[in-house]
Amino acid sequence: MSSEVDGNALGGDLAEIFAVDLTGAAVTCGGCKTVSAVAALLVWGPAPGLVARCPECEDVVLRLVRAPGQAWLDLRGAVSVRIPLPAPE
């Protein structure tokens, strides 16, 4: 099984929700505990329902569903998401 795209393609939908870029965030897989950049997750579509899997064990890490006026973000497959923030001035 191989996906057509990766977590880079989640960037636009996530940027409508979050104030910082999330493609560079480090997500820890709840299944195998591998740490990957969100950009490196394997993504199955098509939009508006996206499923992102761990590149190591292929467990589902993140689900993102867009509906009119709302977005559903399911992160139960992730232990944590470490989000880089701009350094303080």
Next chain:
Amino acid sequence: MARLTWRAATVAEARWETASARTLVLDVPGWPGHLAGQHVDVRLTAPDGYQAQRSYSIASSWREGGRVELTVQRVEDGEVSSYLADVLETSQQVELRGPVGGWFVWRPASTAPVLLVAGGSGVVPLMAMIRARGDVRGRQPFRLIYSVRTPEDVLYADELRRHVRDDPGLDVHFVYTRKAPEGWREPPGRIGVATLNSHGWPPDFAPDVYVCGPTAFVETAADILVALGHDSRKIRTERFGGTA
């Protein structure tokens, strides 16, 4: 900080890069600028309200007052790519959301050597990096290894030649997978250990590596680079979306 939203983009120009790939030059009022490697989401809406959305890497580097260029490789049965490559005309509009992404990007302030590995139209965001380096007369050692089916499929062939001639410290190596030019030194074949070992930077140089292409290509290239001793944290990959 404003969240990203959709905005209208108007096709100012279009030019064929190969028989199956076309560059759209887009006027996007209020565009905030972008980094090399970032992409945009393109949304098309049919008269009946049906919408299709795809991600495309930005091909152009950003200069103040500039435009946004996307190079679209037509994919058989690709509902979005065939429309963008063949149907969309100058002065028509599409919806655009971007710039997107802060991971698969190259910043001109970075001083590390760079290895770019492209499979087919995966060269597009890497070309934006070469263009951005050229804009600032960058001195970072840059290498592009570009795997492509035949010489006729090479995107930006003339411009790449000009960059190699004019931009010190940049070189380009082609890997032909189906048909090589007359007299080419190696038979056509897929990218392998020998190519990445001979034409990439040694792991000791600790280059920043960007790999972009179809999934199988990206996985093969990244696995080889790790096996050669490159730090996996310095290898950034993009499996291209927006192909269909």
